[in-house]
Amino acid sequence: MRDSAKILSIASNGSVKVLPLIKNACISCTNTSCAKAGKPFTAQNPHSLSLKPGMTVRISAKKSSQAVQAFISLFIPLICAAGGWFAANTYALSKQLSGESLQAAGVLLGLFIPSIVILCIRRHKTPAYSEITEILD
Numbered sequence: 001m002r003d004s005a006k007i008l009s010i011a012s013n014g015s016v017k018v019l020p021l022i023k024n025a026c027i028s029c030t031n032t033s034c035a036k037a038g039k040p041f042t043a044q045n046p047h048s049l050s051l052k053p054g055m056t057v058r059i060s061a062k063k064s065s066q067a068v069q070a071f072i073s074l075f076i077p078l079i080c081a082a083g084g085w086f087a088a089n090t091y092a093l094s095k096q097l098s099g100e101s102l103q104a105a106g107v108l109l110g111l112f113i114p115s116i117v118i119l120c121i122r123r124h125k126t127p128a129y130s131e132i133t134e135i136l137d
Helices: 063-094 099-124
Strands: 002-010 015-022 041-044 056-060 130-135
Touching: 015 056, 015 130, 063 099
Parallel strands: 041 130
Antiparallel strands: 002 015, 002 056, 015 041, 056 130
16 A cells, blocks of 8 residues: 555654545546545654655555555455365264265355454454555655
């Protein structure tokens, strides 16, 4: 994620309240005054840039946060789905049952149960802050 935002306020601990500028409608336009404003959120200033309220800055997500998010949201449910297939297959073979419907159920449970667990954890964990990478205006 790399977007531009307008600085609203700067706290004493280094966190900065920004208002994202949504410019999807005007792709070829670089005029930030005609962009729509999003919902304000907090960003960090890791490079200790000299910031003032009203400035336009570029914000981006941390690469490490994006990598962790991709791993958790994509690979863990896929791995659990494969595990559900193997577990259902083993169960079907041990009970002399037809395995296709059990394998399908195992895959679905392997997808949905970790997704629900991830959703519950996500609601109780505070998200990582975006970073201010450069000053635009």
